[in-house]
Amino acid sequence: MKVTILGSGTNLHPTRAAAGYLIQTDEPILLDFGPRTLSNLLKTGVDRHTIQHLLFTHYHVDHFSDFLTFFFDAICHSKFTSIRPDLTIYGPPGTKRIFRSMFRTFPNFSDPPFRVILKEVKEKPFVIGKTIIMPLPMTHSEKQVCLGYRVEYERRSAAFSGDAMVSLNLVSLCQNVDLAILDCSFSSHEPGGSHMNAQECGKVAKKAKTKKLVLSHFYEKADRSNVVTQARQFFKGPIVKGKDLLTLNVGRTTIAD
Numbered sequence: 001m002k003v004t005i006l007g008s009g010t011n012l013h014p015t016r017a018a019a020g021y022l023i024q025t026d027e028p029i030l031l032d033f034g035p036r037t038l039s040n041l042l043k044t045g046v047d048r049h050t051i052q053h054l055l056f057t058h059y060h061v062d063h064f065s066d067f068l069t070f071f072f073d074a075i076c077h078s079k080f081t082s083i084r085p086d087l088t089i090y091g092p093p094g095t096k097r098i099f100r101s102m103f104r105t106f107p108n109f110s111d112p113p114f115r116v117i118l119k120e121v122k123e124k125p126f127v128i129g130k131t132i133i134m135p136l137p138m139t140h141s142e143k144q145v146c147l148g149y150r151v152e153y154e155r156r157s158a159a160f161s162g163d164a165m166v167s168l169n170l171v172s173l174c175q176n177v178d179l180a181i182l183d184c185s186f187s188s189h190e191p192g193g194s195h196m197n198a199q200e201c202g203k204v205a206k207k208a209k210t211k212k213l214v215l216s217h218f219y220e221k222a223d224r225s226n227v228v229t230q231a232r233q234f235f236k237g238p239i240v241k242g243k244d245l246l247t248l249n250v251g252r253t254t255i256a257d
């Protein structure tokens, strides 16, 4: 399994795209689609028209807005070049309502030339090809469910916290995973609400016996502080500061740019 960070920043970070990851198993899977991540997806060389599975953690726009550009492009491509394969969208409860109202509202979105399947998931595992995916609700926003996802393929595993504070569910999501990509919005010197800071990421990785920790989803202030050192106070395994277009080979020792 390979994971490429499409976005390691937040909504309006000046140098990083917002949340988004490309997971490559026997299928390419996109997890979140925040602003500027579509441009980074193009740079990976993966043909966007072959992507059939999108996972959403939640619908704050820093995890979502490039879907609009992607979907309009998919419609145009299917009308004028060749019809793309089905698109299945997985997300927390509320996913059907959000997408159906978007499809009704945006021009040209209501009748795409390809099939769109909407699936609401919460706590039951599901499969995409040979990849097993376990969603679990995180603690983030009172107004909507935010899911973390654990992805397993060929006995390798990766956990994605989405936006999350420390919780038992988050520790269970990350238990013994080869790679945990965690919400490190804040420095431990300036912690904030609804997200973790670097020390908390380290504590979760330690408690869950994660093999490797990747810090991501930085606000500018966190980016300027030494988040790796802060996380290392608790987690003694390898820690990577996430950056856009970094590719991680899950379960192997090498990290290739």
Ligand SMILES: [Zn+2]
Pocket (backbone or CB within 6 Å): 058, 060, 140, 141, 163
């Ligand atoms: Zn959020």
Ligand SMILES: [Zn+2]
Pocket (backbone or CB within 6 Å): 010, 019, 060, 062, 063, 163, 217
């Ligand atoms: Zn976010």
